[in-house]
Amino acid sequence: MYAYLEGRITEQNPACVTVDCGGVGYEVNISLHTYTKIKDKERARLWIYQAVREDALTLFGFADKTEKELFLQLISVSGVGANTARVILSTLSPETTVKAILDGDAKRIQSVKGIGLKTAQRLIVDLRDKVGKIGIEATGDGPFLPALSEERQEAVAALVTLGFAKAAVEKIVDALLAKAPDMKTEDIIKQSLRML
Structure with missing residues (x-):
């Protein structure tokens, strides 16, 4: 299992980056939150989660360890896979996600594509006592995404x-x-x- 990858970013888009570590390029899936933190950098350290499936090994990367910890909490909930957790962190900021869970705001969680009422309620029930311990401040009234001049x-x-x-x-x-x-x-x- 990988803890993190640190290296030169050779390719990037809002969903994926390629990180060159010692001559090996690792394709790493990222959230929009992570993208906003690394988009102007030539080098980056990404905290890694490796998803192992029968037909694929997929790397998910995070700009900071607390976002990775929140991701791990999200995928611990039944019905929430790695890609769904990434979409959550791409639609809501980690701070907004934590606030929605702590406040029991199922409607805000349901604003994420692929999350229905039952899954939103399950996220709230399963994670309400856990997300406060991650170290992410529960803030955010709306979208976190800053404007970018991309095509x-x-x-x-x-x-x-x-x-x-x-x-x-x-x-x-x-x-x-x-x-x-x-x-x-x-x-x-x-x-x-x-x-x-």
Whole structure:
């Protein structure tokens, strides 16, 4: 099991980075929260979770250890897998996620694509006593994503990487851009996640 990878970032988009560690490139899935912290860096240290499935070994990376700890708490809940946890951390900030769980705000948790009422309630019941111990301050009244000047292609690529159909993604992204042409990449992704 890996604790962290530290190296040169050779490729990146809001959903995935490639980290060169000693001449080996590791493809690491990341949340938008992590992307905002490493997007302007040439080198980074990512705290790693390795998901092992019958057909794949997948790495998930986090800019800080507390986000990884929250991710581990999220995937400990029945019905929440690694990709769903990543979508949660891409839609809500870690601080907003913790606040929603502590406040019992199922509606806010349900705003995440793929999370229904039962899963939201299960997250609250299972994690309410645990998330306060992680060390993430429970704040946030809304989206955490800062504006970025990224292109439409990057938003589409990130959403397709998250597993959504390209045709559906392009339709939604184009509709969003028709309403707000100056919308930034992360805002496009956040709004699209709610609509997909």
